[in-house]
Amino acid sequence: MPRRLPTSAELRIWRDFIETVEALRGVVAARLQAETGLSPGDYVVLLALSEAPQTRLRPSDLAVAIGWERSRLSHHLGRMERRGLIRREGFSGDSRGASVVLAEAGSTAFHSATVPHLTVVRELxxxxxxxxxxxxxxxxxxxxxxxxxxxxxxxxx
Amino acid sequence: MPRRLPTSAELRIWRDFIETVEALRGVVAARLQAETGLSPGDYVVLLALSEAPQTRLRPSDLAVAIGWERSRLSHHLGRMERRGLIRREGFSGDSRGASVVLAEAGSTAFHSATVPHLTVVRELxxxxxxxxxxxxxxxxxxxxxxxxxxxxxxxxx
DNA sequence: TCAGCCTAGTTGACACGTCAATCAGTATGG
DNA sequence: CCATACTGATTGACGTGTCAACTAGGCTGA
Known part of the structure; x- marks a missing residue:
């Protein structure tokens, strides 16, 4: 049983809030893209891989690490692989498992993106x-x- | 010249904030979709049309009213038209202009979505x-x- | 009048997300 | 041993967004 409905003032706060955060996300994403060629998604994936031992992770572990669904990650990895940022390799031990490896280009892109990324967060x-x-x-x-x-x-x- | 970079505490606040708002948006969208069959985008479009005189608006005016880019709106209207929520008609006066009209199904859907929509905002x-x-x-x-x-x-x- | 520009609107290509289905390999119980 | 179930991962369909290109109708000034 619904208690009450939001007042128009509460509703306005909600709408302004959501719209502003969305705009903020968009601006951050656009600046990252322009300055580093990486999307926020690329960045988190590369960050997780950089911090992993051997800069490699199984997709499931990577998904857990960054809090993504496996299917979302799979699609994203496909796009990143096309651009040469990561590679997919087999995983010895369990032949259904795979392994995502940080590629040279990915490592380079990630390192030159770190400072711009942090700067944007600071500024905005x-x-x-x-x-x-x-x-x-x-x-x-x-x-x-x-x-x-x-x-x-x-x-x- | 960058002044300084965010501390790790600041960065954590940023990441938690963005992730939480994103999750919140996702949950709201999923609940709206499940309970009313409308996406948040559908809802704002229908809201603006409902409030317009004759429940009709030119796409450009509609875009301004809800703060969307014209192209985004055009794509969205295409999908809504396929579902019978709105109609597109010609606009007498300027033959480049068009007119977006609230369809019967759109009106019905909008009205039965209002309370669930507000309830979700209140709850979450x-x-x-x-x-x-x-x-x-x-x-x-x-x-x-x-x-x-x-x-x-x-x-x- | 008509070239050049502005405005309205659509389209295509592509990135990103979710969901449901699929596929292949591993484990397990009878 | 093998049917069944579970797990890792990918795929396809589709909604959503952005950007750049395009169509087409008005407007304006030499």
């Missing part, structure tokens, strides 16, 4: 907020996440 | 936050928007 997010607001963001994030179905509380939580 | 957003936090969201949204390129400060601002 960290510098936009006061330290108190940044703390409030952390609180709000946690509160919102708690309200989400548990299935989604994935990742480094 | 409004109810997750204290009134103070809701106020903080509004502040933070404004601060983030101010940092975005002006081109994007679109809509009812």
């Amino acid at each position: 997010f960290v510098d936009a907020l006061t330290p108190e607001q940044l703390g409030a963001v952390a609180e709000i994030t946690a509160a919102l996440r708690d309200q989400l179905p548990e299935t989604l509380n994935r990742g480094a939580l | 957003f409004v109810d997750a936050l204290t009134p103070e936090q809701l106020g903080a969201v509004a502040e933070i949204t404004a601060a983030l928007r101010d940092q975005l390129p002006e081109t994007l400060n679109r809509g009812a601002l």
Whole structure:
């Protein structure tokens, strides 16, 4: 039984919030793409691979590490492989398993993307907020996440 | 000249924030889809049409009203037209112009989606936050928007 | 008048995401 | 041994978004 509906003020906060975050995501993505040739998705994949032993991971492990569904990852890896950022190799031991390997081009791209990536986050997010607001963001994030179905509380939580 | 890079704490707040909002958007979209058969995009389009005189708008005006690029809207209208939610008609006066008309099915779908839509927003957003936090969201949204390129400060601002 | 420009709108190519189906290899119980 | 179930991974269909190109109708000034 629904308790009540949002007031128009609450609704406006919701819409502004969602639209602004979407715009922010879009701008960050566009700047990363322009400055480094990598999408945010590319970046997280390359980051996880860089940190992995031998810079290689099985797709399932990679998916867990970055909190993606396997199918999403598979599609993305296909695109990254076409661009030479990663390679797929067989996995000795379990012949249904595969292995994703960081390619030379991927490593290079990742390293030259790190600073631009962090700079964009600073300029558009960290510098936009006061330290108190940044703390409030952390609180709000946690509160919102708690309200989400548990299935989604994935990742480094 | 970059001033400094984000600390790892700041970076973690950023990542959690973006991931959580994305998850939230996904959950809202999935629930709307399941309960009403409409995507968030469908909903905003139908909302704008419902409020327009004669429930009809020229695509450009519609695009401005909801803050979308024309091409995005055009693609979306194509899909909505296939489903019978809207119709496209000619526009008398300027023969380049067209007109988007709310179809019967669109009107029905929109009206039966309103309450579920508001309920989802309440449950996953409004109810997750204290009134103070809701106020903080509004502040933070404004601060983030101010940092975005002006081109994007679109809509009812 | 008509060349050049602006505006309205659509289209095509492609990246990204989700879902359901599929395929192949491993494990397991009778 | 083998049917069955489970797991790792990919695939196809389709919705969604962006960008650049394109069509086509108005507008304006030499």
